[in-house]
Amino acid sequence: MQNDIALIIQIQNKDEVALSKLYDNYAPALYGVIIRICKDEQHAQNILQDTFMTIWEKAHQYNSEKGKFYTWAYRIAKNKTLNFKRKSQNLIQTEDLSVYANKEDSITIEPEYLQLSGCLKQLEEHHQKALELVYFNGLTHREAHKEMDVPLGTFKSYIKQALKKLQLSYDKTVVWLLILIEVIR
DSSP states (O other): OHHHHHHHHHHHTTOHHHHHHHHHHHHHHHHHHHHHHHOOHHHHHHHHHHHHHHHHHHGGGOOTTTOOHHHHHHHHHHHHHHHHHHHHSOOSOOSOOOSOSSHHHHOOOOHHHHHHHHHHHHSOHHHHHHHIIIIISOOOHHHHHHHHTSOHHHHHHHHHHHHHHHHHHSOHHHHHHHHHHHHHO
């Protein structure tokens, strides 16, 4: 532990030999963590190198009173690996997963949808717009309040009031079921 602290102090003073010693001491253990998460040898090696570059650049942030050096380095390696995994995952749907070749031919309007649509039309215009933006267009509250050009708190109250009014005019279970169906579409 004392040896690690001495090496960290040397790294803070930009001593490359100290970084090399820390690398020799901790690279195998950190590589094991990285490879278990990312499961790709080439990327794991790159992440390990990036981890030690971060240790070099941020050595001044390490505080021995808060924990061991390995714990600090482990967190850096793990976070870098998880960030890599998040970036490399394809989070955007790029293909049409619809069941029907021609969507116009497949649309049938359910009676519950018509009833819900009728209930929505009974709401005030700003309530309709708020529900439409969030539940049918998939916007977050933060995005939708900007779209409507109202404060975030006001927008959230629109949603709350609209849902209460829908509950009064329509069975709660069916409303949520239909909203989920629309969100999934």
